[in-house]
Amino acid sequence: MCSVPGLNKRPRLGARRGGARRSPEGRGHSGVESVISILLLGLLLLIGLGVFIRQFDVDMGRFGIDTTTAGPLLEQTEPNMQEPALDALMPDGFKKFSEIETYDAGNLYEKINGKAPSYTESGFVKLFTQRFISKDDENLWMELFVFDMAAIRNAFSVYSVQKRADAGMLAFAKPQPCYRTSNGLYFIHGKFYVELIGSTESVALDKAMAEIAVKFASQKIVDDDKITEFALFPEKDAVQGSFKLYLANAFGFDAFTDIFTCRYKLGDETITMFLSKHPDPQDAQTTAESYYNFLIENDATDKPTANKTLKDIGAKVLDFYDTTEIIFAIGPFIGGIHEAENQKAAEELAARLLDKLSNTAKTIKND
C-alpha cells in the first residue's frame, strides 16, 4: 500500500496556516480577531470605568433630597461680603414680627417659588427678609426683602424689570432710584435690591417704609458703583425713572444682552429707546446685524427713511407688525428704537441717540 504524502497530515499545535492560530481542538483565530477582541475588552473596561466614576456624581436633588442644607455646597454659596443689619432698620412705633430669614440660590424658591429664576438668573447671591408690625395696630405689618444681587447692574436689572406701572418716584438723596406704590416701597442701594411690602394701604406704613429706606441707604455696606450707560441717553423728553436693564434675551433675541432702555414722550407718542455697550466696534456691528436678521426672519420688512443722519450711518429701519424698529451700531455701541407706533418720531429720537453716541464713541477713540 502506497502512502500518500500529506494526506493524513494534521497541522502542528500552534502552527500558523494562512495566518490562523490553531487551538488544541483545531479551532483557529486570526490576528484580526485578536485585535478586535482586545479592542472590545478595552471598550468594556472604559465603559466600566465611566460608570464607576459617574456614580460619584449623582444629582440627589433629582430624587427629592435636599442638598442645600449642609456641606460644601453651602460653603460655596456663602457670600464673602458685608451683610445688611436688618434689626437696625426697625422704624419707630414698630416691633419685630418675625426673625430674620435668609435664602440662597438653592432655596430661594421656598420664599418666592416661581419667581426665583428671575433672580437666580440675574446674579442673585442671598435674600434677607424680616417682618415688622405696628405696636398699635396688629393689621399694620410689612415685610422687608433685601436681595443681594452681587453687583449694582444686577440689582438695577431686577428692580427695573419689575417696576410697577403706577410707580411714584421718590426724591430721596439716597437710596436712588426709589419708588412707591399704594402698599409698597422699592429701591436699589449698590448691589442690593430692596422691597418693602405692606399688609395694606396705610399712611403709617408709608412713613415707616420711607424711614427704613433712608436708614438702609445710610448703612456703609456697598461700593459706590455707578451705571455709566444712563448718561449716554439723551435727556430731552426722557420719562423720569423709566430706565430698564435687560441682562439677557432682550426683545426676545438671545444675543441681546445688557440692553438698557428708556422711554421718551414726544407729543402723544411714548417711544422706547435702547442701547448697549459692547467690548469693541466689531462686536457691536455683528450683534446689530444679527438682530436685524432676527427681525427679518420674524417677518419684519425694511422701510425707506428720509432721515439723513440715519441713512449716513447705515441704520436699519424696519416695519415690524405695524411698528417701527430702528437699529444701528456706532463705535462700541448698539442703539435704536423698539416698537414705535410713529416712524417719524422714532427716527427723530434715533437720530438724537446717534448724535450723542457718536460724540461718546469719538471720545473713546481719542482716549
Next chain:
Amino acid sequence: MTEQNVQNFARTRVTRETGTSGRRQFLARTGKAGISLAAAGLISYQLYDRYGPTTGVDADSLVTLPDFRVPDKLGQTMSIVKGPDRKATANKAIELLGGIERFVGEGQTVAIKPNVAFASSPMLGATAHPELVAEVVRLCYNAGAKQVIVTDNPINDPASCFTLSGIGKAASQAGAKVVLPKAHLFRHTTLEGGKLIRNWPVFFGPLENVDKLIGISPVKDHARAGASMSMKNWYGLLGGRRNIFHQDINTIIAELPMMVKPTLVILDGTEVMMTNGPTGGSVSDLRRANTLVASTDMVAADSYGCTLLDLTVSDLPYLTKAEKAGAGTTDYESLKPVFGTV
C-alpha cells in the same frame, strides 16, 4: 497516478476538510456568540431600572389619590359669573352647576385646598382670598357636610402662610379644621404614565379619608409657567424638593390634573395678578376682572382663565399637554359654560 497528481489530490482534500471544519466552527461560534448576546441582553433588561434610584420607597407603599369627581351633567360642567363680590359670585357659580348639593352630600367630609403658597396679605392676590375660602366652607356645611378640612402645603413657612394670608382664621371661624403639613402626612405616589411624578412625596394624609375635594385658586401671572390657576394649585400637594420641577414646568402642571381628580375647582378672577407673579407684592400688580369660574373640568377653567391674563391657550403649553393626556378640554366653549352676573 503520478506523484505530482497524488500530492495535488491530497492538498485538495486537506483544503476541503479544513473548509468544512472552518464553516462548522464559524457556525458554532456564531451560535454561541448569539446565545451569549441574547443572555446578556435578557439579564440587562431584567436588571434595568428605567426610573433610576428613588428615595427608598418600595412599590407596595405607593399611594394613589382617590378620585373625588362627581358624575358629569350635560351643560353643567362650567359656570362663569361676573361680579365684584366673591361670596356672591361663588354662590351663583355653584348654583348654576346644580347647587352645592350636587357636590357635597349629607355627612360627608370635604377637603378644600386653597392656594396658600405665600405668607402675604390677602390684598396682594398671591393666595386664595380668605372670604372666598370661608364662603365655600359654609356652603359645604350648609349641604350637610360632617367636617370640612382646609389644607395646603405652602412653600413658605406654613403657619405664617395660613396666618398672614388670613385663610387660617377665616376657615376656622367658618368651622373648618385647618391642617398644616407634617412629615407623617406625606406618602409617595407614582402617576401612571407620568414622566415627573414618580415615587414622589405627596400631601396625602388630609385627603386619605375625605369624600370630596374642592380647589380654590386665584388667577395669577407666573414668571416661569406663564400663569398659575386651578391646575397649578395642586402643585401645593407635592412634597420634597419640588422646585426641581420648575425645569420642566409645563410637564409638571400637565401631570397635576392627572394626579388629582377633584370634585370641583373654583377659579377666582375677581382681581387678577397681571404682573410680577406668582408673588406680586403690590396692589398695582392686580387688575380687577370681577370674574369667578366654577368647573368640574379644570383644564377648561384654566383655558378660560388665561383670557383674564390677556393670554391664549397657545401661550400656556401645559393646557394642551393636559388635554392630550385626557385631563379635560381647552375648548371650554364646547362645554357650553353657563354665564351669570350678580
